[in-house]
Amino acid sequence: MIVKKITTGFVIQTFATEQGVFVRQEFVAGDECDYEDEDGSPLETIDAFKDTKGKEAYLPFEMVQPGGPNPDLPYDWQCPICMYEVKWTMNQVADGGTPICPECDCDMKLA
Ligand SMILES: [Zn+2]
Numbered sequence: 001m002i003v004k005k006i007t008t009g010f011v012i013q014t015f016a017t018e019q020g021v022f023v024r025q026e027f028v029a030g031d032e033c034d035y036e037d038e039d040g041s042p043l044e045t046i047d048a049f050k051d052t053k054g055k056e057a058y059l060p061f062e063m064v065q066p067g068g069p070n071p072d073l074p075y076d077w078q079c080p081i082c083m084y085e086v087k088w089t090m091n092q093v094a095d096g097g098t099p100i101c102p103e104c105d106c107d108m109k110l111a
Contacts, residue, residue, distance in 0.1 A: 002038040003048045011063075014094050019110050022066040024094035029061060066090060076111035079104055085111060 009029040016023050035043040051057045065071040071094075074087035079101035086108065088099045099108045 001048060003043060004036045004038070005046075005049065006034040006036065007061075008032045008034075016093055016098060018098060018107055019093075021110070023090040024065060024071060025063055027061040027063050077108040078111040079106065079108050081106060084108075 007029050009027060012026045012028065013022055014024040014026075015021070035046050035049070037043060046056070049057045071091045072089050074089050076085055077088045077099050078085050081104045082101065084101050084103055086099050088108075092099075100106065101108055
């Protein structure tokens, strides 16, 4: 039997305006879930959602991140003034912004 668990929530997509790229997305699940059969009719119980050990089945929400499956992958960034280069990940951009050139104190660009 095929049954569906429908979770209400929202998605936060983080965008770096200087680079014109999305750097991260997160799915935030709400507390409300609906359960349906494959025809879309509501289920009266969630007894069908048992794993092979008899516990309530759980599947984490895993979204693919921008820039590929690994947001810790380093990219080459370059200073537009002195051409200084550095490795910087999309996780670092999402957490603290784009790299700053230590010589010119300006925002570096994706090389
Ligand atoms: Zn520089």
